[in-house]
Amino acid sequence: MHLQQEVEPETLKLVGQPVLTSRATSYAQLLAATCLSKLVTRISPLPVEQRIDIRNYILNYVATQPKLAPFVLQALIQVIAKLTKLGWFEVQKDEFLFRDIITNVQKFLQGTVEHCITGVMILSELTQEMNLVDYSRPSAKHRKIATSFRDTSLKDILVLACSLLKEILGKPLNLQDQSQQNLVMQVLKLVLNCLTFDFIGSSADESVDDLCTVQIPAPWRTLFLEPETLDLFFNLYHSLPPLLSQLVLSCLVQFASTRRSLFSSSERAKYLSNLIKGVKRILENPQGLSDPGNYHEFCRFLARLKTNYQLGELVMVEEYPEVIRLIADFTITSLQHWEFAPNSVHYLLTLWQRMVASVPFVKSTQPHLLDTYAPEITKAFITSRLESVAIVVRDHLDDPLDDTATVFQQLEQLCTVSRCEYEKTCTLLIQLFDQNAQNYQELRHSASGITVDMAIQEGRLAWLIYLVGTVLGGRLTYTSTDEHDAMDGELSCRVFQLISLMDTGLPRHSNEKIELALLWFLDQFRKTYVGDQLQRNSKSYLSQPKDLHLLSPLATPTCSGSHMKT
Incomplete structure (x- = not known):
C-alpha cells in the first residue's frame, strides 16, 4: 500500500511499462495497473502530456494483448476511465484532449470479437466512472463533469450499444461460443449502465426501488418513441438464454420507468401500448420465467408499470383485458408456489395494491376488471399460506412465519387488495x-x-x-x-x-x-x-x-x- 501511495510520475517507466511489457504474472500486471491508477488519481495531477501518454499506451496495450487475464484487463480499463473523467475539460488548441474516447473505441469495435468486447467494456466502465462520486474531490466538479458527459456523449454511447445489439440479433447466434456470449453480456451491461445513469444528480438511494422514475433527458425522446427500440429488447429476451435475458429484463425495467413528462399524452399512450404488448408476449410464452433471475426482474417490471402509469391509462390499452387476466394467472401461480423466489412476491403484491387503490379515481368507462381478479389474488394468498404450513412442518423447511418483517410487509400490501369485493x-x-x-x-x-x-x-x-x-x-x-x-x-x-x-x-x-x-x-x-x-x-x-x-x-x-x- 505504501508503494502505491508514494508512487512518482517516473513509476510509469520504472514499474508500469516494464512489468506490462514483460512476461510477468497476471498478479504483477495487476499491481502495475493499480500503481498507475493511484498515479493518475492523485490530488496533484500529472502533466497533461504524461496523462495522454499513459492513456494511449494502455489503449495500445489492451489492443495488442487479447489474452490478458480478465481482472488485469478490467484494472487497465479502469485507469483509462479515470484518466478520461479527470481530464474531461482539458483543452489544448480549442480541442478537448480526452473526449475522443468513442472514436478510439470504434477501432476496437471493427476488430475481432475479443477487441469488440474490450471496446464495449471501456465504454461501460467510463459510464460507471462518470456516475461514481469521488468524495476526495469537490462534488460540484463531479456533477459538472457528469452533466457534460450526459449531454455530449451518453446518448451516442446508448445508440451505439443498441446498434450493436441489432447487429447481434440480425446474425445467427452461436451462444455455445463463449466469446459471443460474453460480447452480448457486455453490450447489455453497457445499455443498463446508460439507463441507470444519475441523470439529474439526485444520488437516489438504490434501496428505494419502488419509487424510482428514470429521468431520461429530453433529447433522448425520439429514441424512446421508436417502436423498434422496445421491440429490440423484447426480441432479445425471447432469443437469449436466462443468464443474458435477465439483463434484458433489467433494461426493460428502466424503459418502463421512463418519466411521464418525456412524452405527450398521445405519445405516452403509444409507448405504454408497446410495453403492454411486450408483457402479453412474455406471459403467453412463460418458459423463461422459470429462471429465478428472470422471474424476479419480470416482477419488478410489472410493478414499475403501475408506478409510472395510472390505472385509467392502463385500461385504455387495447390488450388490457387479456393482459390483466394473464397477470392475474401469473400472480396466482406465483403465490401457490410460495417457495419459489419468495422475495419477488413483494413486487406482484405492490402491483395489485396500487391497482386496487386506484379504483376510486378511475374516470374511464372501460372496465378495470379488478373486482373480478382481486378476490382471486386474495384467495390464492390465503389458501397458499395455509397449505404451506403442513409442508413446512413435515419437511422441516424454513417457516415463512419466522420472517416477520417479510410477513408484515406482504400483509400490509394485501390489506388493500383484500377489501375489493x-x-x-x-x-x-x-x-x-x-x-x-x-x-x-x-x-x-x-x-x-x-x-x-x-x-x-x-x-x-x-x-x-x-x-x-x-x-x-x-x-x-x-x-x-x-x-x-x-x-x-x-x-x-x-x-x-x-x-x-x-x-x-x-x-x-x-x-x-x-x-x-x-x-x-x-x-x-x-x-x-x-x-x-x-x-x-x-x-x-x-x-x-x-x-x-x-x-x-x-x-x-x-x-x-x-x-x-x-
Whole structure:
C-alpha cells in the first residue's frame, strides 16, 4: 500500500511499462495497473502530456494483448476511465484532449470479437466512472463533469450499444461460443449502465426501488418513441438464454420507468401500448420465467408499470383485458408456489395494491376488471399460506412465519387488495377460521399431547389471525360500508373467542407464533376501531357476547354468526 501511495510520475517507466511489457504474472500486471491508477488519481495531477501518454499506451496495450487475464484487463480499463473523467475539460488548441474516447473505441469495435468486447467494456466502465462520486474531490466538479458527459456523449454511447445489439440479433447466434456470449453480456451491461445513469444528480438511494422514475433527458425522446427500440429488447429476451435475458429484463425495467413528462399524452399512450404488448408476449410464452433471475426482474417490471402509469391509462390499452387476466394467472401461480423466489412476491403484491387503490379515481368507462381478479389474488394468498404450513412442518423447511418483517410487509400490501369485493374474502375467512378453530379445539381435548398435527393446526391458525388483522386494517385504505363493518365484527369475534379459548389452556398450550399473530391483530383492530376517530355507531359494536370479558363494552364486537365452541 505504501508503494502505491508514494508512487512518482517516473513509476510509469520504472514499474508500469516494464512489468506490462514483460512476461510477468497476471498478479504483477495487476499491481502495475493499480500503481498507475493511484498515479493518475492523485490530488496533484500529472502533466497533461504524461496523462495522454499513459492513456494511449494502455489503449495500445489492451489492443495488442487479447489474452490478458480478465481482472488485469478490467484494472487497465479502469485507469483509462479515470484518466478520461479527470481530464474531461482539458483543452489544448480549442480541442478537448480526452473526449475522443468513442472514436478510439470504434477501432476496437471493427476488430475481432475479443477487441469488440474490450471496446464495449471501456465504454461501460467510463459510464460507471462518470456516475461514481469521488468524495476526495469537490462534488460540484463531479456533477459538472457528469452533466457534460450526459449531454455530449451518453446518448451516442446508448445508440451505439443498441446498434450493436441489432447487429447481434440480425446474425445467427452461436451462444455455445463463449466469446459471443460474453460480447452480448457486455453490450447489455453497457445499455443498463446508460439507463441507470444519475441523470439529474439526485444520488437516489438504490434501496428505494419502488419509487424510482428514470429521468431520461429530453433529447433522448425520439429514441424512446421508436417502436423498434422496445421491440429490440423484447426480441432479445425471447432469443437469449436466462443468464443474458435477465439483463434484458433489467433494461426493460428502466424503459418502463421512463418519466411521464418525456412524452405527450398521445405519445405516452403509444409507448405504454408497446410495453403492454411486450408483457402479453412474455406471459403467453412463460418458459423463461422459470429462471429465478428472470422471474424476479419480470416482477419488478410489472410493478414499475403501475408506478409510472395510472390505472385509467392502463385500461385504455387495447390488450388490457387479456393482459390483466394473464397477470392475474401469473400472480396466482406465483403465490401457490410460495417457495419459489419468495422475495419477488413483494413486487406482484405492490402491483395489485396500487391497482386496487386506484379504483376510486378511475374516470374511464372501460372496465378495470379488478373486482373480478382481486378476490382471486386474495384467495390464492390465503389458501397458499395455509397449505404451506403442513409442508413446512413435515419437511422441516424454513417457516415463512419466522420472517416477520417479510410477513408484515406482504400483509400490509394485501390489506388493500383484500377489501375489493370484501364479501367474498370475508366468507372465505369465516369458513376457514371456523373449520380450523374446531380442529384445534378437538386436538386440545385429545390425549395425544403435542403432535405434528397440533403444530400444523397452530401454524394455520397463526396465519388466519394475521389475515383477519390484515383485512381489518384494510378498512382504512379502501371505501367501507356498514355491511363491511358488520363483517369485520364477525371476523373479530372469532379471534377474541379464540383468545378466550387459549387462555383456558395456559401455559401448557401456549404458542409463540399464535401470540405474535394476536398482537398483530390487536394492533390492527386498535388502529381501525379504537380511538378518537372511531364511529360509535359502527356495526362492529352491535352486541357484547356473554362469554367474552376481554374488552370493555365499548370495544367488543358482535358475535352473531359464530359457530366456535368456548
